[in-house]
Amino acid sequence: MCGVVAWVKATTDGKVDESTLRSMTATLHHRGPDGEGFYIDGNVGLGHKRLSILDVENGKQPLQSDGVVLSYNGEIYNFKQLKCELEALGHVFASHCDSEVLLFAWKEWGASVVHKLRGMFAFVIYDKPQNSLFVARDRLGIKPLHWAKTSQGDLLFASELKAINAHPDIEKQLNPYAIEDFFSLGYVADPKTIFKDVFKLPPAHVISIDLSDPTRDVTPECYWEIENFVSDEITREQDIGEDFARLTEEAITLRMVADVPLGSFLSGGIDSSVISAVMQKHSQVPINTFSIGFDLSKYDESFYAKQLATQLGFKHLNTSVSINDLTFMEKLVDIYDEPFADNSAIPTFILSGVAAQHVKVALSGDGADELLYGYRNHKMLWVEEKIRKCLPDGVRRKMFGILAKLYPNFKTAPKFLRGKTTLNALSGSAISSYHNAISISHQNDLARLYSPQLKAQLNGYSSLSMFDDIGKKCKSNNSLKAIQLIDFKTYLAGGILTKVDRASMKNSLEVRVPYLDHHLVERTLAVSPSLNLSWSQTKRLLVNGFKHLLPSFVTKRNKMGFSSPIDEWLRQIPKESLNTKLSEGALAQTGLFSLEGISSLLDEHHERGHEHGMTIWSLLIFNAFLEKHFGTQKSENIVSP
Template sequence: MCGIAGLFDTRGKRDFDRGLMKRMNDIQFHRGPDEGDLYFEPGVALGHRRLSIIDLSTGQQPLFNEDGSVAVVFNGEIYNFQELVPELEALGHVFHTRSDTEVIVHAWEAWGEACVQRFRGMFAFGLWDRNRQTFFLARDRLGVKPLYYALLDDGTLLFGSELKVLMQHPGLDRRIDPHAVEEYFSLGYVAEPRTIFRGALKLQPAETLCIRRGEPIPAPRSYWDVRFSLDNHLSVGEACAELNERLRESVRLRMIADVPLGAFLSGGVDSSAVVATMAGLSGDPVSTCSIAFDDPAFNESAFAQLVADRYQTRHYVETVRSDDFDLIDTLAALYDEPYADSSAIPTYRVCQLARKHVTVALSGDGGDESFGGYRRYRTHLMDEKMRGALPAGVRRPLFGMLGRVYPKADWAPRVFRAKSTFQAMARNSVEAYFHSVSILRDDMRRSLFSASFRRELAGYNAVEVFRRHGEAAQTDDPLALIQYLDIKTYLVGDINTKVDRAAMAHSLEVREPLMDHELVEWLATLPSSLKVKGQEGKFLFKKALEPLLPDDVLYRPKMGFAVPLARWFRGPLKQRVREVMLGETLAQTGIFNRDYLEHLVDAHQSGAKDYSASLWTVMMFEAFLRHNGASVPASPAAAELIT
């Protein structure tokens, strides 16, 4: 795992400021504390911070081809590099290292832009080809590794592993993008390709950007997508057997390392499956790391211990205080953009623990999306049956009207809380799913934002992110559609972002076997009935794991990696919440309706409603503003939202 940075003059061959390039590279020292280097030639500057994992002695970057005409800076792992080396050698390429990085430069020479289709792994890289006068950026299929870039008015391309790299450049347009604010308060993150700043973008998963000096800048190209064909009609037994083989292969590939390796073990199905598979592949005990909570309502450590005992792992556990809220400002610094998943706190702590014992950790991330594990999937499928019972021409006006007039009754027994159901019934599948995952729903965001900021949005709604992906999904299967939406949005913007930044803060590499693209592709061929069966999520995965894991792990209710926000905001953080929500930092932005902020605080702290997720989302936005020195003037020209 590493940090990459670079500058490219798309129009000419200006020399770049060495001090600037050094600042861009050094700001991400945490991503690669082992080594760092810079490379300059007219119109090109490359930087790299290295966390040494494979080929410790000769894998330094920037790395070049035989004659020095192709240079690459790379973050990630190419797991199938050992298979590609002999193929490239047969084409006449000479290797001088044992690193997966060198495969990239030779694959580019052999296959050009199509090289990424040959890579199996997690990666983000920038590559310069002097002979072709071409600069090439690429990101892995599922967006495990991040890649930020910006094209400045003077023709400079800048890129980096984190947004803070780009922020070192004085020419970056750091005005806040109002559409990014709308997406953040809907989803808890700014969705690809947008960033919080108007001048910066994220390269989306499975995209490349190929720029030839002196030619018009093209749009990024997509080189892969997952297609839910659902046409692989294996028996349950056959599917279980093949799944176990594919899982073994994926885990085996991710156990290649020249440094200490272990795994996260939460006690949930996904991480337990990874640990059980690792134990079957390793002659030595697996090192496992778990976080326990001193609040029993959030503590899964006993289930992690069951798995650790069964496989006799070297198991490390640390207990996190239930009042571990001192990380708010730390998280704002780590994520660079507003980021509202509070499970970033325990994720940060488990990465901190793991780094004491290993340099590489395997995780179970990605399992819920591909196997059908989220509770919200079952709820959505039930709602879809109801939506399917009435034609849209009847359903939309009827339930739309009922949703508007029926009183909101969060305090009432569930049977009387029909308003949300009516609202969901009035929407189509994509809109309804967006509504169900939104942190602040449409009506709440309308109340949250000031009139001047709503004018800035000009009608933009974050549901457009889901609509765009929904149109590309190529499936009308109810479960497959929302799995696709999550793979394109939540998995990338929330899960992968959370793990990458938390791990890199501690110079830890995390590998995700359940996000292997070949495994994801195969799972997308299986019928949805093998993923959610009645009220059982991850049906096939659990069946396949029955010989490996106890039922207490497989079939207990899902807990998730949560923290007690509701209690914090009524207890130890009560005064801090009020000061943040009603303080000067938010007031000066012109974005918010102060009366509604006050309502959120009062209603939550009185116990009338649980607004903890909404309060946390606003607090993390405020922390982002403070950490980045952002000041957004409160006026109709909030317009210019200058940071």
């Protein structure tokens, strides 16, 4: 893995300042501590930080050949096949690394090269003979890439926001829509960032720039549309089972290619267990596995990881996280550059740090839940949809709407008595129900948290409208397939993959995600949800495909999920301390939030009337973010209309 920086001056006679380019690139040292490089040609500059994984002695970047220059972050898993193809076309290679293959592939095929790549990548290519710049991000958004246009009209590209913010001409103003994304979802969805005029290049998009055009516009273009693969046309397991198992094993073994030590994150759940078992099957020595536990036992599944490691002969290491690690909050703000509320980022960061002491590459099970309907909310939606289909829409909406109003709001009752939320869900659409289920803060809570000023800035926008827009692009009439598309377009790229990339790369660890191999994804997205979901089981394709490699205590146990016990952790902190931090810190000074609303949420949470842990956590994260970037500036100075 590496860090990428590119800078194009607004005018053709401009000159990239080397000192500034070096400063921007230096912010990405953690992404590539093994080396750095720079290239400047008048108004174009490229910077690079390298983490050596393949052909450690060679592959230094920016890489040049006949006036074509590459700065690249990622791994191309089919680079050996591409190399053979390019050699047959007359190209002569000087190294064994995938970066040189990518450079020559561009020279041979130009912009269509992205269709040939199997892997994770974000790269910038300066083609001097063509006087052009080409920028690309992988299909699923595994590797990040940000871009911005400065107040002077210069174009900036970088792996992380911190590199762009290091440029002196970047004006940091908050995007109110991004604030709503964060407080409802816990992350800022692509292509937005927390800053109004800085953007994420969406997954499966490229940017092509003609450097001879001084009025050039920046328009990201999609080269792979995931909507084309989302369907429910495969309804029988015999039509997909063998293909799924073969493609999954192939994806795992492809990601075992490295010239440095590698291992696997092992939670004890089915996703990581399959990866670890397949790795062991193809390894001559015990593989390295790493897990993390929690100080509250009901959240801790590390026991199962240890048990599996012992049974299958892994070289296993376990660590733990506790309440004391809430001190990582300020570090999280530094790692993620924008507000990011997924509290499992803390154990992910700690686990990555432990793994990085032993290996340089780790495989992870991320993406399997989105691909195979593995989340608890998927199961709930599946049940709700069965009920919805029993009644005409008009009757259903009216009947369940009335029942929801009449049903008591038993927030502290056992879960089986908390029917009000379910009744409300059944009275609405599948997408609105799902949005409500996965939101970290209920819309009613946000209504009392947001100040009138912030509500005016939002002008009616909510993250639900984004979900609805994506859902309309689904070509299947099955609501569960629309939810799957929404997951891939929002939570996967903006939440899961962002969490893992920043937490691992801060520790100079490369994480590979086999379940997001696009060959496997394209084939599996055509599967009917019924092949993975049932009353007693989820991820049936994965379980049935690999149960011969795993003990029954893995294949038959229920999913726990990788999360932190944030509700209980926050109750261990005195309410007065939290209230002081939020009512006297930077967040209070902006005028974006109601202090009365914050105080009432804290009261309800500590009195155990409601579970507001994630909302309080997001407020703390946002306060820390504001303090780092803006101090105590008023909102009119930091929020853009």
